[in-house]
Amino acid sequence: MELLAALRNRHSTRLYKNQQVSDDEIRALCDAAAMAPSSMNSQPWHFYVATGDSRNKVGEIMSLTTLHLQEYIEILGAEVVERAARFYEDMGMAPVIVAVATPTFEDPTEQRDAYIAVGAAIENFMLLAVDSGLGVCNISAPRWVVDQLMEAFGVPEGSTIASLIIVGYPDEAPLAQERHHDVVTFVSR
Numbered sequence: 001m002e003l004l005a006a007l008r009n010r011h012s013t014r015l016y017k018n019q020q021v022s023d024d025e026i027r028a029l030c031d032a033a034a035m036a037p038s039s040m041n042s043q044p045w046h047f048y049v050a051t052g053d054s055r056n057k058v059g060e061i062m063s064l065t066t067l068h069l070q071e072y073i074e075i076l077g078a079e080v081v082e083r084a085a086r087f088y089e090d091m092g093m094a095p096v097i098v099a100v101a102t103p104t105f106e107d108p109t110e111q112r113d114a115y116i117a118v119g120a121a122i123e124n125f126m127l128l129a130v131d132s133g134l135g136v137c138n139i140s141a142p143r144w145v146v147d148q149l150m151e152a153f154g155v156p157e158g159s160t161i162a163s164l165i166i167v168g169y170p171d172e173a174p175l176a177q178e179r180h181h182d183v184v185t186f187v188s189r
């Protein structure tokens, strides 16, 4: 698939088929992620892959986030909260949940650089997934249950979970979300 086609075809998938994804396929996505640039080639990422029983354990933990979502009902409205709660209940049945871990730094600049690199790595991961016919969704909602997730994934102290990525064969064709168009300002020469 051409790069622009992969960029256009990547949409967050929140419903998956009951079909396994092989370890080789997941490893290929992690290898693509690890090709991302990083500050001083620090490569501040590690991918913890939960499938089978470990995926179910992570799913149980994520379903706890539905309680916290109720705190957002005033801001987001009942319908959005309800839809999100249904999704976190089973994580769209995704067969694979990946935790992307990054070291924690005292220095805010180092931390910022690590998150930028992790974001680039996640995009690589997602684009190869699209190219391979897989669906993916980046999930930052675990902020409420991050301690339980750290334990379930076996992420060591000194690192934190930057994000989760759910992976599987899509059972929906997500609509393209609106994009802002006024994102460029050419500074006068």
Ligand SMILES: Cc1cc2nc3c(=O)[nH]c(=O)nc-3n(C[C@H](O)[C@H](O)[C@H](O)COP(=O)(O)O)c2cc1C
Binding pocket: 010, 011, 012, 013, 137, 138, 139, 140, 141, 142, 163, 174, 175, 176, 177
């Ligand atoms: C940093 C980050 C965090 C996100 N967290 C969540 C999340 O917690 N739950 C969710 O359903 N989607 C999450 N998403 C997916 C976004 O909602 C999605 O990318 C956005 O609405 C644009 O839609 P698209 O990915 O289909 O283009 C996240 C995306 C990013 C980049």
